[in-house]
Amino acid sequence: MNMRSWLSSALVLVVMLAGSTSYAAKLADYFIETWTSNDGLPHNSINAIAQSEDGYLWFATWEGVAQYNGRDFKLLGRDAVNGILDSGTRALVADSNNQLWIGGARGSLTLRESYDWFPQPAATSLVNHVMIDQAKNLWIAVQGKGIFKREYTATHQYAAEKAIVTGFSGYRLTQLPNGDIYAATDLGLYRIHDEKAQPVHFPDGITPKRIMHVATDSQGRLLVATEMGAWRMDNQVLTPVHESLINESITVIEEDSDGNLWLGTIASGLIRVDGEIVERMEVADGLPNSRVISIFQDLEGSIWVGTNGGLMRLREAPFVAFTKTDGLYGDFVRAVLPYGNEGVLVGSDAGLNLIVGDQIRSFTPAPAPTLSVLSLASLKNGDVLVGTYLHGVYRLAGDQLTPFMSMAEGLPTTEVRAILQDKSGDLWFGTPVGLAHYSVATKQVQIYTKANSAMPDDYVVALAEDEFGRIWFGTGIGAGYIENGKVTALPIEDYEEAQFSFGFQIEPGFVWIATDRGIIRFKQADQSLAIISRSHGLPIDKFFQVVKDNSGSLWLSSNRGLWRIPYDQAHNVADGKQATIPFDRFGRGDGMGSSQANGGSNPALTMSPDGNMYVATALGVSRVNPFALSQADQYLLPVVIEEVAFGENAINPSHDNIVPAGTDRIRFSYAGLGYLMPSRLEYRTQLLGFEENWSFKGAQSVAEYTNLPPGNYEFRVAARYPYGTWSEADFHYAFTVEPFWWQRADVRVGLVLITLVGLGAIIYLRIYSLQQRERHLQQQVDIQTKALRQQSEEFERLSNEDVLTGLANRRAFDTALRQHLSNTSAETPLTLAILDIDHFKKINDTYSHVAGDQVINAVADTLKHFPNLDITARWGGEEFACLVYGDTESVLKQFEQLRNSIAQTQVDIGKERLSVTVSIGVASSSQSRNYSELLQLADKALYRAKKSGRNRVVHW
Incomplete structure (x- = not known):
């Protein structure tokens, strides 16, 4: 693409984005x-x-x-x-x-x-x-x-x-x-x-x-x-x-x-x-x-x-965020629902509002308690039912917000977290103590609970109806549906131990379920289940809502922002045709009021009639136009090669394109010059003459090639925003690797001929003796091969395992740490922790080194059985090391639990029971992705923990 084309596409992007909302x-x-x-x-x-x-x-x-x-x-x-x-x-x-x-x-x-x-x-x-x-x-x-x-x-x-x-x-x-x-x-x-x-x-x-x-x-x-x-x-x-x-x-x-x-x-x-x-x-x-x-x-x-x-x-x-300062009753928003042709109702912990464009209206209940809104549902006549935390269900008709149903009318509790009107006009209410069904025909309320039906749990937070008239429910420990009064619970626990079911996306032939272990797809044709989770590339487990937009994406809300995945590829992953799912994450840095979306009430994510997505968060409601994002995805990014180096020498790509013979490395540094979401840029490269296909680089902005044979090459690089169109660089860098004299074609032909003649003579002279020794050597080889293989396998195990504890040793942990750091992204931080047994020298001096070994083994056994530690190793002496993926806050809680678990461990030393504590120093890859520096930070944190009194977790 030439420069004028790029400028034109950039200007068109500005116009399209301005006109898309x-x-x-x-x-x-x-x-x-x-x-x-x-x-x-x-x-x-x-x-x-x-x-x-x-x-x-x-x-x-x-x-x-x-x-x-x-x-x-x-x-x-x-x-x-x-x-x-x-x-x-x-x-x-x-x-x-x-x-x-x-x-x-x-x-x-x-x-x-x-x-x-x-x-x-x-x-x-x-x-x-x-x-x-x-x-x-x-x-x-x-x-x-x-x-x-x-x-x-x-x-x-x-x-x-x-x-x-x-x-x-x-x-x-x-x-x-x-x-x-x-x-x-x-x-x-x-x-x-x-x-x-x-x-x-x-x-x-x-x-x-x-x-x-x-x-x-x-x-x-x-x-x-x-x-x-x-x-x-x-x-x-x-x-x-x-x-x-x-x-x-x-x-x-x-x-x-x-x-x-x-x-x-x-x-x-x-x-x-x-x-x-x-x-x-x-x-x-x-x-x-x-x-x-x-x-x-x-x-x-x-x-x-x-x-x-x-x-x-x-x-x-x-994203555009609406908060209390803009006119909402409260900032803690739990439910959002399209209302009319343009508006969206917003239910918060302090009342009910209506957003139309950028204007916010308020509804005052009659009588006028402060309504803590949990759920919203549209009725066929255009009214809206409002589920609350303490006041049962209210009805919004026009501008009037009046009581509709309470415990006096048959609700099992005043707390209503989900509401549904089915095709027959009956009403369904999800509560913490069961699912209430109000029959229009009989004017009676029937309560479904774990005690009187096959409900997996009484805590109901999500409701939906599919094309067959089945009523779907999501609870704290499972999901299922009701058909003709019969409750069917789905075995979602078989899919990575999923339990909490927060929301549904109903579409012809399929039901998507947002759970605490990913999103689960139910296929109507054969009633099969399939999950999309961390095992398919998603960095987190828990999703609250799943909603399909008009531009071919599924939107997932969570405590860590709003996620977008391609709809077609989600089906491919669920069908087993694709191993991983690409994703894009949005949070406070993209304009959301808070990265913490809310769950446990419905609907907490919705699409308005004009195609905008509204998400309930801990700081107001956030709105995004998926079409505008799709236009940004198509922006053809300019790409520049920032540096080219032959060996250790940086060169001027405008003039230098001859690589001297013997150059062992060629390095390209490049950048996609997009400033809207620079941290999300993705790259791919191709070296024509060496690679037949593009190589996906993710966020990596450097490509290196070593020991290229003499010849002509052309380096290409392209960049994009996630889901976007790949845009190739404005020029491709062509270069030639010169040969040594012995690498010239004519010299090689001569050397090959001479070598062939010499080899022929040697082979002829040696063939007889080789035949004589062949049978003897084969027997020796068979005997020794088996022994060597066994010995090699044992050496490999011992070289990576600590003899005393059976944990990985420092050599194995060093290798794993380097590999994980090279693969770690900003979206999924890696945390390193170093543990040191407190007063270990005193244990050795008081009870003997045998007792010290017992203490080390006790701590190691706790580490082996403690959940969610990605890698654990004995670092040396009384020190251990762990690697864990996840956000810093949750990881620190995890290590605090580990410290407490060890502190409760007792070791029998003769007739005495010895309590053991550890000090833990923690550092994150968000602080440094350099191997040595990360170790130093964790070690400094450990030193601070010990200096501060031991038996504590310190994050550097």
């Missing part, structure tokens, strides 16, 4: 991320921002230029190669042909084009801005000196500069479609035509002296930022962008792809103007500093804001 984002709805020098920026003042055609983002600071690929900042400072004369940088301007102009202190001016640098003669002072005009000429705005022009003469070459206007500071330049150039200076606004500069006058009564920024909007009109407000020029007439901003000191003005104006101020933060609507963002709202000095919209639609205190990025997150 009917809800206009407010400034407060944007998702905010910030960076400072603590995060890799060389300095906190962001003087300018640009994006080059290859996709890199660039940030100018007083300590150099930061090149950003979505993961890391790469610093470019004063250097003879790049031609930057001083680290202080003020100007960054992207141009065609993947060019980037960089200007700054000491008149520094240089041009980057892909991997090459073309330093230019220095200007007379600090370069504030540069501009390439329509004729390719170079214009320079210089601090304290004025505006200068260098005429284009050839590629990367310009004539000596010419002073256009001098005696003041030039801040910014822009050119209108008619060819006129406008300059922002500290002595006013200037118009330059045919190299002649004239001051531009503002309306009567307005005389801003300092013009800080000029730009053009999408209609080619001039935008002006001044110490007396922001202005727009139309037909040579300047009018204020908004009357309320006349007295505001504006530092920068830019227009985004939706036509909104973004303004920076001297001391009042960030302003967005949408027609007559003026919105502000200040430090209290998340802005790093109140002085804004640069604003830029990237090709994915994000707004980047540079301040004196760091960098901020605003993006329309995939």
Whole structure:
């Protein structure tokens, strides 16, 4: 794909994402991320921002230029190669042909084009801005000196500069479609035509002296930022962008792809103007500093804001969260349900609300207790039943919320966690003490419990009806259905010991069940069950709800965010046609109010009629448009090769493509330049001439090839967001590996002929003696082979096993730790724990080393039988080591349970019973994925545990 195609697809993406939802984002709805020098920026003042055609983002600071690929900042400072004369940088301007102009202190001016640098003669002072005009000429705005022009003469070459206007500071330049150039200076606004500069006058009564920024909007009109407000020029007439901003000191003005104006101020933060609507963002709202000095919209639609205190990025997150501050009764939301053609009901621990678009309405119950809502269900007449925690069931009819059913009418309890109206009109209520069936025909309530039926449990949290009229129920220890009054319990415990069934997705021919061990599919045709769980690649077990959207995905809610899996591939896994399931996870970082979705009540995840998904969370309700996510998935990411190294030497891929003979390793570093979800990028590579197929790399951004034979090769790399379209790099890197002289084809042919003749002679002379010895050797081989095999197997076992305890030894654990670290992702952290038996030396000295061995064996036996320890080994002496996958919080609880279990262990030493305790030091791969460093962190944590009094778990 060429560069223009990539730019076009990126712009189309911004338009499609903007048009994919009917809800206009407010400034407060944007998702905010910030960076400072603590995060890799060389300095906190962001003087300018640009994006080059290859996709890199660039940030100018007083300590150099930061090149950003979505993961890391790469610093470019004063250097003879790049031609930057001083680290202080003020100007960054992207141009065609993947060019980037960089200007700054000491008149520094240089041009980057892909991997090459073309330093230019220095200007007379600090370069504030540069501009390439329509004729390719170079214009320079210089601090304290004025505006200068260098005429284009050839590629990367310009004539000596010419002073256009001098005696003041030039801040910014822009050119209108008619060819006129406008300059922002500290002595006013200037118009330059045919190299002649004239001051531009503002309306009567307005005389801003300092013009800080000029730009053009999408209609080619001039935008002006001044110490007396922001202005727009139309037909040579300047009018204020908004009357309320006349007295505001504006530092920068830019227009985004939706036509909104973004303004920076001297001391009042960030302003967005949408027609007559003026919105502000200040430090209290998340802005790093109140002085804004640069604003830029990237090709994915994000707004980047540079301040004196760091960098901020605003993006329309995939999710929008509604909380109590937006008008909900409560933040702890348990149930969501479509209502009417546009709205969604939201039941929380404090009441019932209705969301329509971005507006929130409230319903006041009559009488008016505070309703803690647990469940919602639509009736055929359009009313809604509301299950509560303490007040039974209410009915919502129109705007009236009134009592409907309580224990007086036959409910077994006031706590109602699921409600269903079946096809016949009967009502079903799931409660903690059984399933209640209200018959419309008889006006009677029948209670199904474990005691009077085949119900697996009384605690009912989920209800659904399939196409055959079966009533499905989910309980705390199982699931099943009722057909013609008969209860059938499904053996879901046979599938990885699943018990809790939180929710159902009903579709023709199938029922999906969200459980505490994954999602289980029931196939109507043969009534078979199949599970999709951690064994198929999902990082977690427990899912609360499963809902199918309109774009071919299943959505799963959980305590660790919202998960999306491909619908067709889910069936493939359930049918045994596919071993693993791809997934995408969304959480607070994507705009959700909380990553903790709620379960145990229904429905807690739903799709509204307009296709949006609503999920109940511990901090409000979150909304996402799956179609918008699908469009983002199709975004063709630009991919760059950041570094190519032959052996230990990095080379310039623009010029160097001959690999010297004998080079044992070739390394490629690459990056997909997507900034919306950089942590989720996936890669695949292919080396044509060596590999027939693409090699999937996951998140790995380095590919290495060793000992390639001489020949011609071409390296290809592609990137995508999960589920997205693979986008190949804008160019493929072709190279040639040179041969040694003996690797040349003609030399090889000669050597082969000589070798064949020699081998023939040797074989002829040796064949007779070999035949004589063959029979004898065969007998010896048969005898010794069996013995060697037995010996080898024993050596292999002993080399990896601790003789005393039977656990893995340190050698085996070291190997396993390295392997697991190399395969560990940020989504599934790996935790290392080192255990040390407290006061072990005292045990040896007091009771003998034999007693010490008994203690070691007792601790080892506890480790062997303790659940969910992925790898356990005797580290040495009285120390043990464990590896566990999972989030840090749950893992720490697990090791606290292990410590307590050991503390309850007693060892019989002669006539005495000896209690044993251990100290445990814990470190996580989220802190370091380096083998040695992770061990050091765990060891430091162990030392702290021992120093703090022993018999405790310490996380470093």
